[in-house]
Structures are given as C-alpha cells and as structure tokens.
Amino acid sequence: MSISHAIRRGDPGNGSGTSQTSHxxxxxxxxxxxxxxxxxxxxxxxxxxxASVAAFGALAAVSSAAYAQAGPSPxxxxxxxxxxxxxxxxTVRNAGGEADGxxxxxxxxxxxxxxxxxxxxxxxxxxxxxGKDVFTPAPEGxxxxxxxxxxxxxxxxxxxxxxxxxxxxxxxxxxxIARWDRLVPLLPDMRAPQRP
Numbered sequence: 001m002s003i004s005h006a007i008r009r010g011d012p013g014n015g016s017g018t019s020q021t022s023h024x025x026x027x028x029x030x031x032x033x034x035x036x037x038x039x040x041x042x043x044x045x046x047x048x049x050x051a052s053v054a055a056f057g058a059l060a061a062v063s064s065a066a067y068a069q070a071g072p073s074p075x076x077x078x079x080x081x082x083x084x085x086x087x088x089x090x091t092v093r094n095a096g097g098e099a100d101g102x103x104x105x106x107x108x109x110x111x112x113x114x115x116x117x118x119x120x121x122x123x124x125x126x127x128x129x130x131g132k133d134v135f136t137p138a139p140e141g142x143x144x145x146x147x148x149x150x151x152x153x154x155x156x157x158x159x160x161x162x163x164x165x166x167x168x169x170x171x172x173x174x175x176x177i178a179r180w181d182r183l184v185p186l187l188p189d190m191r192a193p194q195r196p
Contacts, residue, residue: 088186138176149180155169
C-alpha cells in the first residue's frame with residue numbers, strides 16, 4: 001500500500017497495471033489521507049500568492065511615499081518651471097560679430113535670451129550621460145593638435161541636471177576646438193562665416 005501511495009503522489013498519470021477495483025478501494029480507504037495531503041499544497045500556493053500580492057502592495061505604497069518625500073526632481077528633467085529648472089549663463093568674448101555677449105539659457109522648457117535655446121538645450125541633452133560631466137575640461141597633458149582656432153573664449157555658469165556648472169572654453173589648440181565645437185549651438189559656431 002505504501003508503494004501505490006508513493007506512485008500516486010509522485011506520478012499521478014502513472015499507467016500502472018492495477019485494476020480499477022483495487023484502485024477504487026484504495027482511494028475510498030485513503031480518501032481522507034489524499035485530501036489531507038493535497039490541501040497543504042493548495043494552502044501553500046494560496047498563502048504564497050497572498051504574500052506576493054501583499055508584498056507588491058507594500059512596495060507600491062513605499063514607492064509613492066518615497067517619491068513624495070524625495071522632493072523636487074533633478075533640475076529641468078521633468079519640464080517644470082521654477083527654481084529647479086536648468087539655467088545657464090553663457091558669456092562669449094572675442095568671437096566677433098553678434099556672437100559676443102552674455103546670454104541666459106533655460107532648459108525644460110527651453111527659453112531665455114540665448115539666440116538658439118532649443119538647439120543649445122538639445123546639444124547639452126545629447127552629450128549628457130550618467131556618470132559623465134558634459135562640461136568636463138580637456139585632460140591636462142593630453143595630446144592636442146597644434147592648431148589655433150582664434151581668440152574666442154566662453155564662460156558657462158549655472159546649473160545643469162541638478163549640478164553646478166562653472167566651465168571655461170577657448171580655441172587655442174585642437175582639444176579646445178573640439179570641446180567648443182561639441183557644444184555648438186550653446187557656444188557660437190566658429191566654423192561658420194561670421195557676420196560683420
């Protein structure tokens with residue numbers, strides 16, 4: 001009897017050669033035992049599912065509470081206006097023509113006195129990556145081509161993606177030119193012909 005009981009639990013679809021009468025009589029004698037064995041499995045399944053639902057509900061409640069306590073999101077990434085909005089001041093000197101001056105730039109939504117706020121914000125967003133600073137200076141001691149891009153300089157201050165910005169730019173060598181050109185149109189395009 002213990003062998004047939006083990007076969008029933010381990011392999012319910014077992015096509016053993018037992019006759020219907022012996023199987024029926026064993027089922028009637030052990031029906032109380034079979035139900036008792038089957039119910040704990042069902043109970044574990046139901047309790048496990050209920051625990052999963054409760055854990056998910058607690059996680060959802062904690063998540064919304066955490067968002068509420070976290071305060072404002074990083075500056076300008078959610079498109080809200082206010083004090084947490086991305087704001088940069090760009091001062092350009094010796095670029096010639098109308099490019100010289102001081103401009104205010106707001107991103108998220110884009111605006112300010114900058115000549116091309118939408119393009120400037122797009123250039124910044126394009127180069128913004130997690131763990132990298134878009135305003136990082138060229139590495140000291142790096143190999144740069146000995147080309148001169150002109151006397152233009154720029155100073156960018158303010159806040160971008162929740163971080164303070166204080167960066168200077170020039171075009172005195174290949175590294176400076178590449179760094180400048182990467183932020184066009186935040187900085188004026190010195191490759192384009194200048195208007196008088």
